[in-house]
Amino acid sequence: MPIIGKEWFTDVAKQQPMVLYEDISQGCERFVVPVYSNPRFFMDSSLFENFKYTSRIIDVAGQLACRSASPTFMCQCAGQCSTNCECSSGVFGEGGTVENMELLMWDTVRECNEYCNCALWCGNRVAQKGAMYPVEIFARDPWCGWGVRASVDIAFGTFIGEYAGELIDDEEAMDRHDSTFLFETKVGSETLTIDAKYSGNYTRFINHSCAPNVKVANISWDYDKIQLIHMCFFTDKAIRKGEELTIDYGEAWWANKKFPCLCKSSECRYQFGNDQRT
Numbered sequence: 001m002p003i004i005g006k007e008w009f010t011d012v013a014k015q016q017p018m019v020l021y022e023d024i025s026q027g028c029e030r031f032v033v034p035v036y037s038n039p040r041f042f043m044d045s046s047l048f049e050n051f052k053y054t055s056r057i058i059d060v061a062g063q064l065a066c067r068s069a070s071p072t073f074m075c076q077c078a079g080q081c082s083t084n085c086e087c088s089s090g091v092f093g094e095g096g097t098v099e100n101m102e103l104l105m106w107d108t109v110r111e112c113n114e115y116c117n118c119a120l121w122c123g124n125r126v127a128q129k130g131a132m133y134p135v136e137i138f139a140r141d142p143w144c145g146w147g148v149r150a151s152v153d154i155a156f157g158t159f160i161g162e163y164a165g166e167l168i169d170d171e172e173a174m175d176r177h178d179s180t181f182l183f184e185t186k187v188g189s190e191t192l193t194i195d196a197k198y199s200g201n202y203t204r205f206i207n208h209s210c211a212p213n214v215k216v217a218n219i220s221w222d223y224d225k226i227q228l229i230h231m232c233f234f235t236d237k238a239i240r241k242g243e244e245l246t247i248d249y250g251e252a253w254w255a256n257k258k259f260p261c262l263c264k265s266s267e268c269r270y271q272f273g274n275d276q277r278t
C-alpha cells in the first residue's frame with residue numbers, strides 16, 4: 001500500500017470533481033444529494049447501482065408492526081410545549097438546535113409525538129421532521145472510500161440526519177456477513193440492528209474520525225412505551241461548507257479491524273504498528 005502524505009490530499013482537493021449522480025436520493029430528501037467522483041483516482045461506484053436510497057427505517061421483519069399500540073406518552077400543551085411538559089427533555093433550544101451536547105448524549109431524548117396536543121411547530125419536534133441541511137457524497141480517497149461533506153455552513157448543535165436502513169434482529173444481523181454498516185438500536189428493551197449496506201441514506205457514507213464533528217444521539221418520537229430508538233446525527237461543531245462530516249465509530253468497531261485509521265487527526269487513536277501514513 002502506498003504511503004499517503006499530506007501532499008496527496010492537497011493535490012486531490014484541487015482536482016475538478018465529476019458528477020456521478022445528480023441526486024442519489026431520487027427526491028427522498030428535501031435537497032439533492034449529489035455524488036462526486038474524482039478523476040485523480042479510481043473509485044468503485046458499482047455500489048450505487050444496487051443501493052436503494054431511503055430516509056426511513058425499513059421494518060423488514062415486522063418488528064415495529066407487532067408492538068402494542070396503546071399511546072402512553074402525550075402532552076396536553078397548546079402550541080409550543082412549556083419547559084414543564086412531560087415529553088420535553090429540555091435539550092432543544094429555540095430554533096431546534098441543541099445547546100447542551102452532554103444533555104443530548106445523556107439518555108434517550110423524547111420528542112413530542114403524533115398523539116401530543118402541541119403544534120407541529122413545537123420546538124420539541126426536531127429529528128422527526130427529517131434532514132434539512134444539504135450534503136453531498138464525495139470520493140474521499142481510494143482507501144477510505146466515499147465520504148460525506150456539508151454543502152452549506154451548518155451551525156453547532158444542528159440535527160442533520162437519521163441512520164436509516166433495514167431493521168433486523170440479532171440472528172439476522174449475525175447472518176449478514178458484512179458488519180460495516182450495522183448500527184445497534186433498541187425497540188423497548190429489545191436490541192435490534194439497522195443495516196444500511198443495501199438500503200439507507202447518506203449517513204451510511206459518513207466516515208470515522210478520532211476528532212469527529214458530528215455526534216450520534218438516541219431519540220424517540222413514538223407514543224408507545226415500546227419505543228423505537230432512532231440514531232440521530234447532530235453537529236458537535238460549527239461546520240463550514242465543504243467540510244467532511246465525521247463521527248466516532250467507537251472502540252468496539254475498531255477492535256477487530258486490520259487496517260489503520262486514516263482520519264489524519266492529531267488525536268488519532270487507531271494508527272496501529274509502524275504504519276507510515278501520517
Ligand SMILES: C[S@@+](CC[C@H](N)C(=O)[O-])C[C@H]1O[C@@H](n2cnc3c(N)ncnc32)[C@H](O)[C@@H]1O
Binds near residue numbers: 144145146147260262
Ligand atoms: C460506514 S462505511 C463509511 C463509508 C465508506 N467510506 C464507503 O465508501 O462506503 C465504513 C467504512 O469506511 C472506511 N472508513 C471510514 N472511516 C475510516 C477511517 N477513519 N480510516 C480508514 N477507513 C475508514 C472503512 O473501509 C470502513 O469499513
